[in-house]
Amino acid sequence: MSDEAPEQESKTEDPSQKKLEDAHKKGDVAKSQEVTAWFMLLGSAIVFAAMSPWGGEELGASLRLILLNADQFDVEGAGFGSFFNGLAFTVVGLVLAPLVVLMICGVLANLVQHRPVWSFEPVTPKFSKVSPLAGFKRLFSMEALVNFGKGLAKIGVVGTVVFMVCWPERDRLDTMMTADPVAILMDFQELGVKIFIAVLIVVTAIAAADFFYVRQKWWKRQMMTVQETKEEYKQQEGDPHVKGKLRQMRQERSRKRMMAAVPDATVVITNPTHFAVALKYDKDMAAPKCVAKGADAVALRIRALATENDVPIVENPPLARALFAAMDIDDTIPNEHFKAVAEVIGFVMRLKQGKAGGWRPSA
Structure with missing residues (x-):
């Protein structure tokens, strides 16, 4: 950190368009993990609100059929294979749809932060990534401490919000175990939607703040020294001495x-x-x-x-x-x-x- 501080202080010039383009080609872009988490949470909320009634009914009907007719299944017959395939199809449908929605949300989370990146630079093996000394420096760097603090703060804030949403419903939670399964499902869906909405509101503020923080940090990292600006100008426009000659x-x-x-x-x-x-x-x-x-x-x-x-x-x-x-x-x-x-x-x-x-x- 002591070596990086003077170097950062000497970077007083805004990055040129060429510097930004080179960084983009290398996969060095401003990307907030909190924005990605916000989109994934939004996708989960959409899936939960849209699929929980239908998914619960479909899966409940299949499981109810198994429990009611458990003594009649012939585990060696063709009928069991047909039933198992139908059950597997239902389960796969319930799992596949959320995966597709979450995949779309993950793509959108990146597109709203930066242009599409096609680069193998971030996954290229580097000695600094496997060096114990470099790993130790990263582990105890200021960035690691900031991320650790953000993680604790987010857990505390989100946990508080979930508690505040669930506390008024504590009486209903106590009687939920003795209620009808259909009623339990409806209550669970209603409470889950409330929790998702409350958490989304909080995470929206966290994601916005983190995005601006990450963006500002990335911009400072791309800034150039006066000498770098001169060298880049020479490369693009040619050496003034050579041009003079x-x-x-x-x-x-x-x-x-x-x-x-x-x-x-x-x-x-x-x-x-x-x-x-x-x-x-x-x-x-x-x-x-x-x-x-x-x-x-x-x-x-x-x-x-x-x-x-x-x-x-x-x-x-x-x-x-x-x-x-x-x-x-x-x-x-x-x-x-x-x-x-x-x-x-x-x-x-x-x-x-x-x-x-x-x-x-x-x-």
Whole structure:
């Protein structure tokens, strides 16, 4: 317990959805045994209230037939086998129906507490389960003491409730042994239903309190430390350092492709040194597009590549700043810059062709 306390104190973060899903896959779910006991008690009450009259009559009739005709049965004849099969069928019917109801209640008890679990983790053999030392720790752990206290409290409360229900009926209980068997059965059913109802009311409060206690304890067990949260984030989203390197590599490859497009540009518009935007245009294009852009060192590199490959460089600071802010790679020029870019492209093409012409913005 001394080792678990500091560890639990360090768990300050709510569990992630992945942590909860992993716990569910391992069969680690919030499950209150008191809720299961409540459902089983409810199923027993339903079976008792619904089947006790019919079951008592059926079983009583069969047993009455045996007692009244005990001297007439031929234990070696076929008739006895037929009678015994009928009696066995009645008994099995009386036992099977309650078992089915209780099985359904057991399934419902789990479904109302958590989603269906398909895991062999809880039943997988583990050394800690057979270790005497681990068993001794579990036996005298705080959880064992709490469960022991809950058990004693429940026995005391339920016993008190049963006593309070039966005490007003003490006179009837005294005369029950001398009453008619049918009347005894009816009285027994009536008293049993009262006991079931009273116990159910008490156990409902116990089950609700225990469920919230177990749920809260399970939630605290699933909580995570800050380091666990970071590690899980790295696993799901990737290591930030690795992502940074990948992003840097992608940017470097993109920059290389951009620089490779500069020699084929039609013109480079500069600031003159802080910004540079390389535009490309030919007669098959509707409008010029940006093939490269950069600031500071990248801008100087674009200028250098343009100079090396005889790409015209036009210094137009306002236009260079505007295009740099408004365009990305492979974007066509915005409408508001059509006229200014048209003048630049026209000037460049007149220089190359020695005649008027070039690109004009469409209407």
